[in-house]
Amino acid sequence: AARVRVRDLVVRFGATTAVDHLDLDLEPGSFTALLGPSGCGKSTTLGVLAGLQHPDAGTVTVDDRSVLESPPEQRPVGLVLQKPLLFPHLDVARNIGFGLRMAGVPRSRERAEVADMVQRVRLEGLGPRRPHELSGGQEQRVALARALLRRPRVLLLDEPFSQLDPELRVEMRTLVRRLHDELGVTTLFVTHDREEAVDVADRVVLLDRGRVVGGGTPEEVYTRP
Ligand code: ADP
Ligand code: ADP
Numbered sequence: 001a002a003r004v005r006v007r008d009l010v011v012r013f014g015a016t017t018a019v020d021h022l023d024l025d026l027e028p029g030s031f032t033a034l035l036g037p038s039g040c041g042k043s044t045t046l047g048v049l050a051g052l053q054h055p056d057a058g059t060v061t062v063d064d065r066s067v068l069e070s071p072p073e074q075r076p077v078g079l080v081l082q083k084p085l086l087f088p089h090l091d092v093a094r095n096i097g098f099g100l101r102m103a104g105v106p107r108s109r110e111r112a113e114v115a116d117m118v119q120r121v122r123l124e125g126l127g128p129r130r131p132h133e134l135s136g137g138q139e140q141r142v143a144l145a146r147a148l149l150r151r152p153r154v155l156l157l158d159e160p161f162s163q164l165d166p167e168l169r170v171e172m173r174t175l176v177r178r179l180h181d182e183l184g185v186t187t188l189f190v191t192h193d194r195e196e197a198v199d200v201a202d203r204v205v206l207l208d209r210g211r212v213v214g215g216g217t218p219e220e221v222y223t224r225p
Helices: 042-050 092-102 107-120 136-148 166-183 194-200 218-223
Strands: 004-013 016-026 031-035 057-062 077-080 154-158 186-190 203-208 211-216
Touching (some): 004 042, 016 042, 031 042, 031 194, 042 186, 092 107, 136 166, 154 166, 166 186, 194 218, 203 218
Parallel strands (some): 031 186, 077 154, 154 186
Antiparallel strands (some): 004 057, 203 211
């Protein structure tokens, strides 16, 4: 599992400072929930880690190697967003295997890896379906499988289940926790749901206005007077 270090990260959009000298540490194999009010810089921080957003200042290392110069597809990082953003014209298996296909991996290996991941996320039998034939929970399972297919060392989740109903959310976070445990992937989970964070994470980091304003185990963070 990978150690992630973010130091003195700054991201500005014009006059708005979205991320304001942020420091963040993710221990190898840890599961961290990132919480804070809307607009506090959670998505921007994930965007920097994923390589979708270039910072104005700061460093990001994965296992002591800087990743800021690496393009998104070369980073050992998987990303799941609130909306699954699947290719509508590709079936489930092709959506999951897309990254390997782009990387020029032989078809036989793609099939084997996709089949393994389909099982892990419990989508057995749904490989030939198109995204529009799936439920919201199934779509997010596809997005998870796609994000994990290349065995990233870091998994980033940006409110992945906030559009699902409460029962399904519980089921999905249990699935994410199990995948984290099985694959040993260092995980950063953005949520605004405190109960979700307490249920799934080992550590909680609180952001406000682009800065870290608290952190610790869920018990420490939520039982302090
Ligand atoms: P969160 O994920 O915590 O809701 P964001 O990271 O999305 O917060 O946004 C942090 C701040 O940066 C907000 O003030 C938001 O309006 C601003 N912001 C985010 N992305 C952009 C963008 N592409 N252009 C301009 N401002 C942005
Ligand atoms: P094509 O001839 O268009 O390359 P294939 O014969 O390779 O299509 O695949 C046909 C079907 O097999 C797909 O539509 C999909 O349902 C299934 N499939 C494709 N890729 C995979 C995969 N990686 N793992 C499991 N099933 C797959």
